[in-house]
Amino acid sequence: MKNKYSELSADGLSLRIDRQATPFNWDNYLYNRRGDFYSIVGQNGAGRLCYNFERNIVARGRNFLVKSEDGSIWSITGGAAPCKAEKSQVIQSPGKSEFSAEYQGIAGKLSVAVDPDEYVEANLLELENKSDKAQTIVLTVCSFVRLEGVDNSQQLDQTFYDESNGLFTLRRYHSESARNRYSAFFAADKKADSWCGSEEDFVGANVPFHEALALYSENLPAVHAYSSLPMFALRYKLTLQAGEKVSMQFILGITDTIEEAYEQGLIYQESGKAEAIIARAEEFHRERLNCGMISTPCETLNAAYNTWTKLQLLNQNQSKRLGTMHNWRNNLQDASGALIFYPHFARENLIELAKLTLKDGFVPRSTPKNAGAVGAIAAEQMKQRHNDIGCWYALGAADYVLETGDFSVLGEKVFNPARNREITVAEAVAGGLIWAYSQRGMNGLVRFMDGDWSDPLEKAGRRGIGESVWTSFAVIYATNRFAPVLRVFGEEKLAERLEKCAVEVAESLKKNAWDGKWFVRGITDDGVKFCCESDKDAQISMLVQAFAILSHVAEGELAQSLVNELKSRNQSEYGPMLYAPPFLTERDGIGRESAKKPGTGENGSCYTHGSMMYTAAMLEAGDADEALKTMLQMVPSADEKVCDVRWTSPLWWCNYYQSPYAGHPGRGSNIISSGAPAWFTMNIANRFFGLEAVLDGLKVSPKFPSSWNEAKIERIWRGAKYIVTVKRTGRNSVKLDGKEVANAVLPIPQDNSTHIVEVEIA
Numbered sequence: 115m116k117n118k119y120s121e122l123s124a125d126g127l128s129l130r131i132d133r134q135a136t137p138f139n140w141d142n143y144l145y146n147r148r149g150d151f152y153s154i155v156g157q158n159g160a161g162r163l164c165y166n167f168e169r170n171i172v173a174r175g176r177n178f179l180v181k182s183e184d185g186s187i188w189s190i191t192g193g194a195a196p197c198k199a200e201k202s203q204v205i206q207s208p209g210k211s212e213f214s215a216e217y218q219g220i221a222g223k224l225s226v227a228v229d230p231d232e233y234v235e236a237n238l239l240e241l242e243n244k245s246d247k248a249q250t251i252v253l254t255v256c257s258f259v260r261l262e263g264v265d266n267s268q269q270l271d272q273t274f275y276d277e278s279n280g281l282f283t284l285r286r287y288h289s290e291s292a293r294n295r296y297s298a299f300f301a302a303d304k305k306a307d308s309w310c311g312s313e314e315d316f317v318g319a320n321v322p323f324h325e326a327l328a329l330y331s332e333n334l335p336a337v338h339a340y341s342s343l344p345m346f347a348l349r350y351k352l353t354l355q356a357g358e359k360v361s362m363q364f365i366l367g368i369t370d371t372i373e374e375a376y377e378q379g380l381i382y383q384e385s386g387k388a389e390a391i392i393a394r395a396e397e398f399h400r401e402r403l404n405c406g407m408i409s410t411p412c413e414t415l416n417a418a419y420n421t422w423t424k425l426q427l428l429n430q431n432q433s434k435r436l437g438t439m440h441n442w443r444n445n446l447q448d449a450s451g452a453l454i455f456y457p458h459f460a461r462e463n464l465i466e467l468a469k470l471t472l473k474d475g476f477v478p479r480s481t482p483k484n485a486g487a488v489g490a491i492a493a494e495q496m497k498q499r500h501n502d503i504g505c506w507y508a509l510g511a512a513d514y515v516l517e518t519g520d521f522s523v524l525g526e527k528v529f530n531p532a533r534n535r536e537i538t539v540a541e542a543v544a545g546g547l548i549w550a551y552s553q554r555g556m557n558g559l560v561r562f563m564d565g566d567w568s569d570p571l572e573k574a575g576r577r578g579i580g581e582s583v584w585t586s587f588a589v590i591y592a593t594n595r596f597a598p599v600l601r602v603f604g605e606e607k608l609a610e611r612l613e614k615c616a617v618e619v620a621e622s623l624k625k626n627a628w629d630g631k632w633f634v635r636g637i638t639d640d641g642v643k644f645c646c647e648s649d650k651d652a653q654i655s656m657l658v659q660a661f662a663i664l665s666h667v668a669e670g671e672l673a674q675s676l677v678n679e680l681k682s683r684n685q686s687e688y689g690p691m692l693y694a695p696p697f698l699t700e701r702d703g704i705g706r707e708s709a710k711k712p713g714t715g716e717n718g719s720c721y722t723h724g725s726m727m728y729t730a731a732m733l734e735a736g737d738a739d740e741a742l743k744t745m746l747q748m749v750p751s752a753d754e755k756v757c758d759v760r761w762t763s764p765l766w767w768c769n770y771y772q773s774p775y776a777g778h779p780g781r782g783s784n785i786i787s788s789g790a791p792a793w794f795t796m797n798i799a800n801r802f803f804g805l806e807a808v809l810d811g812l813k814v815s816p817k818f819p820s821s822w823n824e825a826k827i828e829r830i831w832r833g834a835k836y837i838v839t840v841k842r843t844g845r846n847s848v849k850l851d852g853k854e855v856a857n858a859v860l861p862i863p864q865d866n867s868t869h870i871v872e873v874e875i876a
Contacts, residue, residue, distance in 0.1 A: 115413055115764075117754040122764065126417025128207040129752070129765055131157050134192040137761040138784055142206040143425070144228040144235075147398065149432025151233045151368070155211040155226050157204050159191025162260075163235055164436070165296070165368045171262040172298060172368050176226070178239060179329065181252035182218050187329055190215045190222035190239070194324040206765065208425055209399035210392060219245025220354070225388075227395035234367040234382065236391035241362075243354035250353045254329065255306075257346040257366055258313070259298055261286040273311030273339045273346070274372070280305035281379045282346045284339070285372040297372045299379030301365045303387070306348035308333035313345040363388035402428055405455045408798060410825040412742075418749045419798050422765045427451050427791040431459040435787050439480045439495060442467060442503050443567070444789060446510040451792020453517045454799055454830060460514040465526055467507060468542035473532040475545030475552075477503040498564040498572075501553055502585050504546025505592040511543045512595035516807040519832050519862065524603050544600065544608055550589045551615040555581040557637060558622025560589055565705070566636075567657065568716045573705035577639040583627045584635065587661035590616045594666065602809060620667045632679050633658050633668075638703040651698040652708070656684045656691065657724050660731035673735045680728070681740060688759075688780040689720030689747040690728050691773045698775075713776025715783075720771040722748050726793030733801040733817050742819040745797070748790065756780070767791050803827045803840065811859040814848045816840045816875055834863035838871040847874045 115122035120131040120140070131140060134157045141161055145152040154161035160175035177193035189195035191213045192202050199215035213224040225238040243249050261271065261284060274283045282300040310316045310328060315337040318327040328334050334349045346366070354360065365382040369375040381387075407420045430448045434440055442463075449460035470481050480495040515521055524540035553561045559582065562575020566582040574580045593616040601609040627633045627643075635645030635655040645655045659676040662668040668676055683694040696718025697708035710717040725748045732741040748771075751757075752764035762768045762782030769785035772778050800806045804815035805827070812831050823842045828835065848855040849872040860871065 115417065115752045117752050117757040117764075119757065120752060120764065122417055122752045126413070126421050128205050131204045131206065134158050134202060134204060137758060138763075138782075140206070140763040140765070141786075142211045143429060143766070143786070144209060144211070144226070144395070145429045145432060146228055146233070147230045147432070149429060149434070151228065152429070152433065153226070153228050153235050155206075157192065157206070159189070159193040159213065159224075163366065165233060170296075171260050173235075173366060174258045174260050176237060176258070176366075177256045177323075178213075178222065178224055178237075179254045179256070180217065180220060180222060180241075181254070181329075182220060183249055183251070184218070186217065188215065188217045190224050194322070196324050196329070208403060208421060209395040216244070218249075219243060220249060220251055225392055227392040229391045230394055230398040232367070232391075233369070234365050234391065236388040236395075237364040237366070238388040238392060239362045239364065240359060241352070241354065242359045243356055246356050248353060248355045250351065253350040253352060253362075254334070255302075255346075255348045255350075255364055256316075257300055257364070259284055259300065259344055259346050259366065261296065261298055261344075270341055271339050271344050272341070273344050274376075275309050275311055275336075275338065276376075279380065279383070280309075280348075281376065281383065282309070282311065282348070283372060283375045283379060284311070284344050284346070285375070297369050297375035299365075299367050299369070299375040299382070300346035300348075301367070301379040301382035301387075302348060303363045303383055303385045304350065307351050308349045309336060310334040310347040311338040311344055313339070313343040316345060316347055365391070399425070406799075406828045406830055408803075408825065408827045411822055412746070414746065414749055414751050414753070415798070419795065422750060423767065423791045423794055424455065426766055426786070427795060428456065430787070430791065431456070434483065437483075439482055441480055442477065443479060443500070443506050444787075446503075446506040447789045447792045449792075450510050450513040451795045453513055454795070457514065457518050460510055461518075461520070461523055464507075464511055464514060464523055464539050464543070465528060468526070468528045468537060468539045469530055471530065471532065471537075471542045471545060475504075475542075475549035477507050477542075477546040477549070479503050498569075500565050500569075501550045501560050501563055501582070502566045502588055504543075504550050505585070505588040507543050507546045508592035508596040511539070512592075512599050513807075515599050516809065517831070521599075521603055524599075540600065540603060540605060543596065544605070544612065547589060547593060547596070547612055547615075550585070551612075551619070554619070554622075555579060555637070557581050557626040558619065559583060559586040559627065559637070560619070562636060568707055570706035570710065570716050571636070571704060573703060574636055574638045574644075576705075579639040579641075581637045583623065583633055583637075584655070584658050584661055586619050586623055586627070587633075587658065587665045587667060590620055590667060591661060591665040598809060620665075623662075623667055632676060633662050640703055642703060644701070644704065645693065651695050652693045652718070654679060654683050654694050656680055656693070656728055660724075660728045663731040663734050664727075677732065677735050677737055677740070685744075686720065686774050688771050688773060689722075690725050690744055691718045691775075692716060692721050692724050693718040696773065696775050711776060713773035713779070715770060718775055719773050719783075720748070722767055722770055722788050722790035723793065726790045726797060729797050730793060730801060733797065736817065738802070738817045738819045739821075741797070741802075741817075742821075745794070749794065767794070799827065799829060803829075803838065805829050805831075805836070805838065807831065808859065811861050812836070814838075814855070814858045814860060814871070814873055816873060818842065818875060832863055833866040835866075835868040836860070836871050837868065838873060840873040840875060842876070843874040844876055845874050846876055848872075 119133045153163045163173040178190040186197045188197045202215040205212045211226045221242045223240045285297045316328040562580040562582045566585045597609040696712035701708040759780035768782040806813045
């Protein structure tokens with residue numbers, strides 16, 4: 115877990131970056147408890163701080179610059195500066211980024227964290243004179259505050275600096291957008307010798323930041339931003355005796371009004387506030403991570419599952435993937451992935467979405483998070499009719515009930531405006547599947563409408579004729595999971611109705627979607643089947659074959675034949691490709707998917723989300739070796755062999771890697787938003803370790819790669835803790851607290867006690 119830029123600690127809890135010139139931004143993501151305030155901290159101090167949602171940007175980074183006695187100016191964060199530090203390093207860890215640098219005997223250390231419960235970012239700076247003589251230095255602290263917001267193109271930005279106490283504040287006001295009438299403060303516990311609130315006056319005209327005029331001036335220009343680009347800049351002249359250490363804090367906060375900014379800023383000027391914020395942030399992240407660990411022969415998987423994937427997954431649940439809109443396809447999968455850690459996300463989603471379903475049962479793809487947040491793009495998203503959202507809704511409901519035993523959520527009543535009456539969650543979920551089955555086309559398959567899992571397939575069925583083979587498999591998969599739960603809930607007839615429809619669609623798939631060696635991707639509005647062996651490109655869809663296996667439409671020899679086709683055609687050195695080959699030229703009846711550059715995005719890239727679905731199918735088919743191979747190709751990694759190719763951070767899952775058909779094979783998208791963390795987590799716990807929640811207990815059926823002889827997992831289920839050890843001994847058995855378990859199903863626990871589970875596999 116080491117490369118020429120960085121090294122992951124043995125426990126996987128921190129990434130030490132020794133070369134800050136990483137291939138791309140190796141950021142840390144620091145979130146508050148609600149997920150509505152977060153800071154992206156790059157390896158050079160850059161990165162935006164956001165409030166409420168992604169486009170409400172509070173700031174765009176920080177830089178702490180030191181001017182040494184010989185006039186050299188260097189950066190503690192590694193940001194833009196005329197000189198480079200002699201030594202520099204950044205450590206990215208859960209809840210905290212820590213920078214350190216040294217130049218001519220002066221050492222600086224900066225710790226950055228976000229308060230779990232308040233809208234503030236703490237910057238704690240420690241300076242030390244390591245030389246044997248006194249040194250006088252000049253410290254310039256720059257916070258690139260922005261207060262950008264939606265519909266604020268005619269903003270009025272104005273900074274205020276109170277000479278009496280050294281408090282900096284900033285107001286942005288827009289009369290047409292009340293949500294964006296907000297303010298910021300920058301509170302230091304030591305009063306500065308000079309200040310500047312205008313980035314234009316700090317930098318000068320047509321000058322890069324490292325040549326900024328103010329860096330070389332005796333004092334910063336005491337100029338405010340006034341309807342111009344703002345910044346918070348403070349300067350200190352410090353004399354440090356030999357061996358002397360000093361500590362300073364700088365806290366950036368966000369408030370609704372300028373009055374609140376001033377009031378809170380004064381509070382945060384008190385010494386010790388930054389230390390307290392950092393301590394709370396670290397404790398908050400420890401709590402989040404202390405919810406089930408694994409120990410396998412693979413350190414990369416251990417680090418990903420135990421720390422970084424867990425953090426990304428929880429952050430995606432808290433923030434609902436940022437942005438102004440809910441994307442329910444994402445929200446529901448993220449919540450299913452977090453079930454074994456934090457089940458409340460899934461319950462909240464199930465209830466909230468029941469309010470939003472339409473009168474005919476349709477489950478919307480997108481809805482706004484905030485009133486008044488609907489712009490042109492968002493309004494267009496809300497019009498889109500994707501039949502697969504009801505599938506994710508049913509899968510999310512089944513996953514939640516089986517994991518928690520909380521059948522009561524299905525009976526929860528909410529007011530549904532579209533129906534103008536109260537409905538139950540069960541009615542909403544079943545209605546989504548019924549809607550999908552009602553939208554079958556002339557071939558008996560569920561229609562595309564405006565797309566399916568792959569949004570850019572919008573032209574395949576825009577006229578309401580084209581049929582999606584993938585959605586047809588997905589609705590069967592969802593029915594297989596949800597109908598048994600619905601039956602236990604007391605809706606026997608409704609469960610039978612859904613299962614009857616599933617059988618009908620399965621027969622239609624075998625009759626009308628089979629191409630001889632695999633299933634086609636779909637049938638367009640013009641009746642053209644695509645992703646066929648006879649096509650000149652995009653011949654086989656990995657996603658379709660994966661869901662053919664997951665839905666159990668393809669079982670036994672058929673499933674194995676699909677596995678063999680995918681292994682021989684779709685696999686590449688960078689991971690499995692969504693299409694083999696991609697669409698090499700644009701097809702008029704397909705949509706944006708065929709217009710994207712081959713090997714990028716949904717057009718045949720090594721898509722991390724789809725690859726984890728493929729992994730699930732491989733495990734379903736019993737090919738654990740192929741599943742492990744794929745997982746290791748996709749998982750974030752510090753491996754020397756991949757870091758220069760991928761460019762991406764070895765901490766976070768990106769959206770995709772370019773396939774061999776692209777311009778930069780193997781390079782990551784650096785879009786840190788993906789369904790992969792959810793499927794990765796479920797694949798590890800529920801499939802590799804085989805701890806699957808079923809109606810009558812916790813089914814134990816590990817699917818270990820041939821290279822694994824022993825592994826361990828802590829699994830919380832229905833309040834009880836299970837410490838599970840799996841060993842390859844040549845025989846099959848399951849023991850619960852020393853007693854053999856019949857049919858390998860752990861009974862439903864009666865209390866929150868801890869249990870020891872010993873599993874032997876052949």
